[in-house]
Amino acid sequence: MNIRLNEQLIATTATTLFALRDAHQPDADVLIVNGFPVRADQPLGEGDQVVLIKRGAVPDAAEMEALLTARHTPGVHQRIKSATVGIAGAGGLGSAIAIALARCGIGRLIIADFDVVEPSNLNRQQYFIDQLGLPKVDALRANLQRINPFVKVAAFYGRLDHENLPQVFAMADVLVEAFDAPDQKAMLVENWRKAHPERPLVAASGMAGFGTANTIATRRVGENFYLVGDETTAAAAGCGLMAPRVGVAAHHQANAVLRLLLGADPVGDNHG
Amino acid sequence: MKITLNGKEILVGNPLSIVALLAEHDLDSTRVAVELNREVICANAFATTLLSDGDSLEIIHFVGGG
Structure with missing residues (x-):
């Protein structure tokens, strides 16, 4: 039988x-x-x-791989496992994106952030109350290890700038922009698009508040450049960042990454 | 002259730099990513880059939050 x-x-x-x-x-x-x-x-x-x-x-690496291989369509797991994804920023977007990709069984993540976990982060960021005060990259790495210990995580604790950004993400097949500050977002986009126009970039803009989630979308801006968000709703007094819309945007980004790794158009209707 | 801005054709004065176009549209030059005819334009070249008739421009204006 x-x-x-x-x-x-x-x-x-x-x-x-x-x-x-x-x-x-x-x-x-x-x-x-x-x-x-x-x-x-x-x-x-x-x-x-x-x-x-x-x-x-805890299952060993081979058992874990068998579980993920069985879960995913044949061939899919192998491609995800051999990929390296860079995530710039480990806040509401970056922490959720990292977790989604780790659950998919991504091979390697490069996470970068200069911040520590603060009480105000817990309304939307994927950290725990006993992690307050820890560098976000350390807390995130620990959480990722608890989900899938076989994902390799490289962490950079510091501020990203024009100088260090290409080095920190040198190995990334795809880069995710998950910053909070708009000038940092612009800096990263300019830098990466200049340094690696052939490697996809998935950025985000506009996910504050509790307006309808249906305005958050993924669009193609240019060759290898995708933008997620409603592109208008800034974080401001009276319109704070909240877990649901930030989570929707984060998972749009994670899904765009997944589709890129599997050779599917992030904004097309093909299944790879 | 006519340029295409984010997929829409618009009429603009000539000469026009990117920095002047951003100012016309009330866009903060530190919060934008600009691609001119599919070419990335660095922020430090916004003032010296002049637009030509028929140019196609993509301007992403980032808002805070993440």
Whole structure:
């Protein structure tokens, strides 16, 4: 009988759940059959999907890769895994983008930020209350490691400028602009477009407040240059940055990156 | 002369520098990214770059937040 065990198709002689567990992972204490946790033994049928988990155990690199490969369309995982993405800024945009890409199983992230985690960041940035005062790049790296320890993370703690930007992101296949300050955004775009016109850039502008999320879009500005946001709503008194719209923009950016890595047009309707 | 600004044709005076065009549109030159005929123009060249009839210009004006 063929069943899918922990996302891998296997042939087994086991006809019940407990027999399967005893044969493959006797220490498993959480048993999931076709998406539902079960406690009692039950017969298995052809094509059933079984996941066996030992609580608290961390899968090794090969197991993690098998899980992600199975989750993604064949061929997709390999391309994501071999990619390096640079993220300039680890605030509301950058922290969420990094987490989305890490969950996808991205090979390498280069994160850069000069800031530390402040209480006011917690309304939208992907940090925890026990990380207040830590450099954002250190806190983010720690959070990414908890999600997927096999993503390689290089961190730059400092201010990015015309001088260091090309070096910090020298290895990046794609760069994400995730700054807060508009002059920094402009500086990065000019710098990267001059230094690496052949390497895609995904920038963002306009995601403050709680207006409709439907005005946040991804558009192509030029060759290898994409812009996310509503392009008008600045962070200001009475129109602060809030988790939902910042998250929408961040995930537009992450999705644009994913599509670029998979050879799909970020603003087209093809699936790569 | 006629130029295309962010996909729209507009009539502008001649001569016109990028810095003057930005001022006409109330755009802060430290917060923009400018591409002239698909070529990136650095901020330090805004004042010396003159536009020509038929030019195509893309100006991204960044707003704060991230």
